[in-house]
Amino acid sequence: MSKRVVSVVIFGLAGMAILVSLGVWQLQRLAWKEGVLSDISARIEAEPVALPDVVDPEADRYLPVIVTGQFVGQTARVLVSLQGSGPGYRLISGFDVDGRLILVDRGYLAESAPQPDPPEGTLTVTGNLHWPDEVDGFTPAPDMARNIWYARDVVALADHLNTEPTFLIARDLSVPDAPLTPLPVTAQGIPNNHLGYAIQWFGLALVWLGMTAFLLWRITRRTV
Missing domain, CATH: 1.20.58 (Methane Monooxygenase Hydroxylase; Chain G, domain 1)
Structure with a gap:
């Protein structure tokens, strides 16, 4: 050889x-x-607990919580595209929990639908804490004139809506919030x-x- x-x-x-x-x-x-x-997945689907007094974006990521309070202030619109439904917005509103203001992602609204006001009065929201990582060097700045955001930038949204940077993605509301469709947190969107x-x-x-x-x-x- x-x-x-x-x-x-x-x-x-x-x-x-x-x-x-x-x-x-x-x-x-x-x-x-x-x-x-x-x-x-197990953490997301666990029994909801009260909102922690001090929230840690790492330790409390995906934590299921239940809060009672009222929607307050303005609503920000984050541009999204939902498979099977087309383009639309996630509506992000401030929520007052015993004087503590947090952000609540109420769900998806079709682009062609008129924007509804948040439900009035005291209500209960069940969902998961999350801090989406959606901002990169290519993300456009928010269009404040049209109230259109291109990513769920928790810190910037909290500053804009005068809340703390605690972000609750709603899974269920105790009162109807039609025509919105909740987009709860799941593990399906995590790359594998x-x-x-x-x-x-x-x-x-x-x-x-x-x-x-x-x-x-x-x-x-x-x-x-």
Whole structure:
């Protein structure tokens, strides 16, 4: 066996081993991510508790809470597109809980529908605390003239609506808030692409194996 054949075999096997190991690593990451998503789902669906006196955006993310109070102040509109329903807005309103003002994401309103005022009087809101990470370098600044926001920037919304930066995404209201459709927190929107990455690495390993075999075939044909 020539030195060239040996070097091709070693190089081919080494490359394939690396690609396969990356695929296996992605499968391990997949198992880890599925465990994380399972824990998040269990947290989201747990029994709601009272709003904590001090809210921690990390420790209290997805925490189910129940609050009683009144909607106050203005309402901000965050542009969204809902599959099956088209473009519309999430309506974000201030909510007074015993003198403590927080943000409540009331749900989805179709773009063509007139914007309703928040329900009046004392009511109860059940939902989950969340701090969506939707702002990046490409997010446009809010269009204040038309009251259109392009992301749920909790800090900026809280400053605009004069509330604390505590964000409650409603799952249920004790009174009707039609024509809004609640968009409660779920784990479905959290990315989990590890299986796709694993398939890509294993596919590349097969391609690498095929290329190595083809190169060896070419070499042996020339030496015959």
